[in-house]
Amino acid sequence: MISVAEARARILSAFAPLPAETVALPDGLGRVLAEPVVSRLTQPPFHAAAMDGWAVRAADIAAATADRPVPLRRSGESAAGHAFAGSVGAGDAVRIFTGAPLPDGADAVVMQEDCHADDAVVRVGRSVAAGRFVRRAGFDFAAGQELLPKGRRLTARDIALAAGGNVPWLTVHRRPRIAVLATGDEIALPGDPLGPSQIVSTNALGLCALIAAQGGLAHNLGVAKDTADSVATMAKGAAGCDLLVTTGGAAQGDYDLVRDVLAESGVALDVQAVAMRPGKALMFGRAGAVPLLGLPGNPVSTGVTALLFLRPILRVLQGLPPEDDRLPLRARLTVGLRANDRREDYLRATLAADGDGALTVTPFARQDSALTSLYAQADCLIPRLPNADPEPAGAVVTVLPLIDGVLSL
The missing domain is CATH 2.40.340.10 (MoeA, C-terminal, domain IV)
Structure with a gap:
């Protein structure tokens, strides 16, 4: 038996990030960037109001107080998507709404709660400094700025950020294709009639769920019987996949045939047993052109070894480090x-x-x-x-x- 650390090192050395592909932005959730996301525009593209209120020149209302408001001419309106076409001169005020462009000549926004207006006059009851409640052009990010780095797994927030940068396409690593093969005469699928010596298959479905949760594409090959022909025939379904994962048949009992089938094919195993609990009966090698990870059959052993060995493989294939740097x-x-x-x-x-x-x-x-x-x-x-x-x-x-x-x- 070898140590967990040595087994992980041997196994992970056989894998590298998969090639890149281009996907539409809405399909990017959970994918890993193969290239950075760079903004195609400046956000906001203009000076914009951060509050509903009035666009003014700060110098015009420097003496304004609640007791002695400063009257200004009501000159127009600037709304999101509908900028004020004119300019704010001395003594002018323009009604403005959050996100709307700041009119030329104005340098501040006064909150509407501090003003009283009629059709012609706005009475401002508070002074503000230049720049108050104004989001400057490029306040969030600028055109050409890297928004998301290579090697990042994209979250919902990342999708929104890329959209804000006017990025419609993403370059991401291809999703790993993982074939899963359960073995054993005792295994029946959930919902199928159970024979007197049978149990319900849990490992393959749990592995497929883990693969999906880690960003991979799982191909469930079904359940192979405890014969060499059945194991060999069903394993051929892994052709074209990035990894074949088997569950059961990795130990050395009379009916543990996965190891024997590999041996008969002249395949050398890089890992044959690991000094760990649960999960000693673990192996790694190659089934033809496809790497093979053989996990033990006990369900918790399958789950734990999948977390320790399969999960890091999936991460490496997607261009991530083997372990999340926030753990342990x-x-x-x-x-x-x-x-x-x-x-x-x-x-x-x-x-x-x-x-x-x-x-x-x-x-x-x-x-x-x-x-x-x-x-x-x-x-x-x-x-x-x-x-x-x-x-x-x-x-x-x-x-x-x-x-x-x-x-x-």
């Missing part, structure tokens, strides 16, 4: 932990905040790799190094939150 976090244990054995352990746990707002973490009392209900409730994993010493309640430990995905707003 640190949290205080609410219960003590026993000493660890020789395998790196990943405890499923929940996060909370104490009375002071500090992050706390509570591992589940049961850590069996078949407990899918507890895994679904987990907020994080607590990684523990091989042969780690006991940790008392109150100790601060590293946690890996289960939050990374394409749906960040």
Whole structure:
């Protein structure tokens, strides 16, 4: 067995960012930029009002107070999309609305609450400095300015920003195409009749969901039977994909055939077992022209190994670093932990905040790799190094939150 760190290094070294493609702006959510987004215009393109009120010359109302308002001539109106065509001269005021262009000659806006107007005269009851409530041209960004950097996964806010920069197309990395193949005579699809020795398939659907959440395109190849021919035939469905992920059949039992099928094809495995819990039975190699990641069959083992190995592969293929640089976090244990054995352990746990707002973490009392209900409730994993010493309640430990995905707003 090799360490988790060595296995990750070997596996990730086999992948590089996928080529770029161009997509329409509305299709960019969750995609990763292969080139920066550069603004095609200046925003705002003109000096604009930040408030509803009156466009004035600040010098004209320097002496204005609520008790002694300064009268100005009402000269016109500037609304969003309908600029005032004239100019503001000495003693003039122009009605203006938020976002509307500031008329020539004006250098400030007085809020409408500080003014009283009739059809001809505006009485200003407050002085303002030049530039007050005015958004200068380029206040947000300028033409030619980089708005979003290469390597950024696009959020809804990013889509809005690119639209504001008048950018209709985006250059992004192609989405990874990942084939998923479950194995085992005992596996039936959800909703299908179950035989006396069968269980419902969960791993493939969970993996497909993880792939989608990480920005990939999942191709569910179905369930292969426990025969070499079935595994080999169904694995051919991965042709043209960027990765084949299998679940089950990676151990060394009589019916764990994925490893044997690869061996018969003369494929050398770069990874055959990892010193970790859950997930020891993990392998990585190549099935013809397609890289293959073989995950264990126990559902929690599948989930944890997918987070530790498949997720970083998906990130690298999309031009991202293997791990989100906001992770991991640190949290205080609410219960003590026993000493660890020789395998790196990943405890499923929940996060909370104490009375002071500090992050706390509570591992589940049961850590069996078949407990899918507890895994679904987990907020994080607590990684523990091989042969780690006991940790008392109150100790601060590293946690890996289960939050990374394409749906960040």
